[in-house]
Amino acid sequence: MPTIVLTTLKYLFLALLYLFIARAVRVVYLDLVGPRVPKPRDGRARQAPARRRGSPRSIVVTEQDKPVRTFPLDDEITFGRSESCRVQLDDTYVSTLHARMFSKDGTWFVEDLGSTNGTYLNRVKVTSPSPIAVGDEIRVGKTIAEIRRS
Amino acid sequence: MLILSIVIALATFVLVDFSRSSHVSPDLAKFMIAFTALAILGHIAIRRLAPTADPLLYPIAILLAGFGYGFIRRLAPDLASAQLGWIAIGMVAFIATLAIVRDHRQLDQFRYSFLLLGIALLLLPLSPIGSTLGRGVKLWVRLGPLAFQPAELAKVVLALFLAGYLASKREVMTITTARVGPLGLPAPRHFGPLFLAWGLSLAVMFYERDLGSSTLFFALFVITLYAATSRSAYALAGIVMFSGGVWYAYNHFAHVSIRICAWLHPWSATDIQCGINGAGRQIAQSAFALGSGGLTGTGLGLGHPQLIDPGLRSGTLPTDFIFAAIGEEIGFIGTVAILLLFGLIAARGFHIALRSRDTFGTLLATGLTVIITVQALLIMGGVSRLLPLTGITLPFVSYGGSSIFANFILIALLIRISDGEAVT
Numbered sequence: 001m002p003t004i005v006l007t008t009l010k011y012l013f014l015a016l017l018y019l020f021i022a023r024a025v026r027v028v029y030l031d032l033v034g035p036r037v038p039k040p041r042d043g044r045a046r047q048a049p050a051r052r053r054g055s056p057r058s059i060v061v062t063e064q065d066k067p068v069r070t071f072p073l074d075d076e077i078t079f080g081r082s083e084s085c086r087v088q089l090d091d092t093y094v095s096t097l098h099a100r101m102f103s104k105d106g107t108w109f110v111e112d113l114g115s116t117n118g119t120y121l122n123r124v125k126v127t128s129p130s131p132i133a134v135g136d137e138i139r140v141g142k143t144i145a146e147i148r149r150s
Numbered sequence: 151m152l153i154l155s156i157v158i159a160l161a162t163f164v165l166v167d168f169s170r171s172s173h174v175s176p177d178l179a180k181f182m183i184a185f186t187a188l189a190i191l192g193h194i195a196i197r198r199l200a201p202t203a204d205p206l207l208y209p210i211a212i213l214l215a216g217f218g219y220g221f222i223r224r225l226a227p228d229l230a231s232a233q234l235g236w237i238a239i240g241m242v243a244f245i246a247t248l249a250i251v252r253d254h255r256q257l258d259q260f261r262y263s264f265l266l267l268g269i270a271l272l273l274l275p276l277s278p279i280g281s282t283l284g285r286g287v288k289l290w291v292r293l294g295p296l297a298f299q300p301a302e303l304a305k306v307v308l309a310l311f312l313a314g315y316l317a318s319k320r321e322v323m324t325i326t327t328a329r330v331g332p333l334g335l336p337a338p339r340h341f342g343p344l345f346l347a348w349g350l351s352l353a354v355m356f357y358e359r360d361l362g363s364s365t366l367f368f369a370l371f372v373i374t375l376y377a378a379t380s381r382s383a384y385a386l387a388g389i390v391m392f393s394g395g396v397w398y399a400y401n402h403f404a405h406v407s408i409r410i411c412a413w414l415h416p417w418s419a420t421d422i423q424c425g426i427n428g429a430g431r432q433i434a435q436s437a438f439a440l441g442s443g444g445l446t447g448t449g450l451g452l453g454h455p456q457l458i459d460p461g462l463r464s465g466t467l468p469t470d471f472i473f474a475a476i477g478e479e480i481g482f483i484g485t486v487a488i489l490l491l492f493g494l495i496a497a498r499g500f501h502i503a504l505r506s507r508d509t510f511g512t513l514l515a516t517g518l519t520v521i522i523t524v525q526a527l528l529i530m531g532g533v534s535r536l537l538p539l540t541g542i543t544l545p546f547v548s549y550g551g552s553s554i555f556a557n558f559i560l561i562a563l564l565i566r567i568s569d570g571e572a573v574t
Binding site for chain 2: 006007009010011013014016017018019020021023024025027028031064065090092142
């Protein structure tokens with residue numbers, strides 16, 4: 001077998017190996033950032049107007065390995081691992097005092113309290129107090145809180 | 151992805167034959183068809199039994215297994231059909247695991263059975279049916295004509311126990327009762343299991359002379375414990391205990407000190423340094439093999455693996471030293487690719503662990519991933535003289551029934567956990 005053919009085959013084989021790795025890395029990457037979807041200008045613009053009607057009355061908290069809990073939105077709600085939080089969470093990815101929900105002039109807001117892993121409102125990271133509406137989803141750590149009208 | 155990995159595996163088979171004798175041996179087609187059929191069978195099983203499973207783990211495993219098989223055909227042709235048989239048995243175990251374990255959480259209830267089974271498997275080689283197979287390492291069990299290495303299966307079983315145990319004890323073990331500087335110390339009695347694991351791995355090392363498995367078990371235990379409690383005190387204690395164990399073993403056990411001496415002085419051809427003639431010869435030869443591979447390697451089938459172990463004397467070429475033979479033929483770039491593949495398994499494994507919705511799944515995925523990666527690191531590091539050499543198999547690539555069997559079950563469990571998470 002001429003050497004030149006063998007050398008070509010050798011490089012071809014290595015190229016094939018790296019083609020596999022490149023495709024695998026692509027899958028990992030897509031998994032991390034999520035598939036590319038047209039990005040709405042405002043993170044919350046794609047909320048259907050119908051769902052926004054009515055004022056938030058309660059939140060439904062779904063925590064890993066735990067039964068679902070419901071909290072009425074009457075007073076300020078704090079999320080965290082600390083005992084003093086109204087929504088006390090036993091979640092490794094939640095900070096001691098993680099986030100809070102408060103109402104101002106009849107609108108409810110969610111605010112991150114300098115948590116390690118961040119607070120997400122409909123998959124968008126909360127950087128400043130953001131207004132919430134019925135149907136929104138707040139995520140802290142692995143826990144999801146859904147805003148309900150009733 | 152799977153198609154690509156099958157293509158690469160088949161290309162390995164063909165290239166190896168091609169470059170060695172410039173024609174393809176007639177029975178190759180038979181092997182190629184058998185391998186492809188097995189790979190597709192596993193794929194169909196995943197599609198039916200775990201449709202939303204991780205898409206990467208299985209193709210990577212098949213690629214590594216096929217690649218390793220190609221090399222075993224080349225290094226030890228008489229072992230090739232046996233290895234294909236083992237891959238077939240591994241595939242049956244893979245499908246059976248997926249079929250029987252429909253939800254990984256149902257395994258949690260058997261945790262103490264797993265503990266007993268694991269310890270029994272570990273200590274089995276010490277019983278009368280144990281055998282050394284003449285290699286100075288007592289980790290085999292003879293059952294009629296078959297020799298089995300129970301430690302390979304024990305690691306999966308113990309990972310199952312650990313995940314179940316720690317998932318329920320996590321909270322009490324996390325509570326700190328004392329502080330030393332920045333370190334919160336859990337109550338002393340929670341260090342008990344750590345000492346138990348330490349004693350067990352020391353026993354494995356002392357009585358079975360199996361350094362690799364011993365290190366692997368302890369690493370599995372400490373890392374899973376740290377993942378469960380996120381208390382660095384456990385990790386620190388584990389490192390201290392490990393160093394103590396290594397120090398003691400180095401000074402008191404001949405087989406440990408020879409290993410370390412051979413690692414430090416592989417070039418000394420005489421017995422001046424290590425007390426045994428040519429203790430470091432294998433390591434030196436594998437370093438030469440990796441070196442002569444250069445950047446892109448000699449090409450598949452064109453290296454000189456017989457130099458690593460002339461006449462296949464110790465029989466470790468297709469198992470422990472397969473990475474050196476691979477390194478010579480596909481070079482630095484190729485070995486980096488192999489490393490990347492194991493890195494991808496680690497990335498996917500920990501990704502599955504993070505996304506699992508229950509603690510048991512998280513810890514189990516962590517433990518299983520730790521097993522694969524630590525094992526791959528130990529042997530690749532050993533062969534390339536980064537770490538003292540410990541005889542252990544390179545997952546999926548090396549020849550060996552027990553190893554292939556156990557690793558296919560392991561991947562099946564990871565795939566099962568990844569499938570569960572998508573059903574919300």
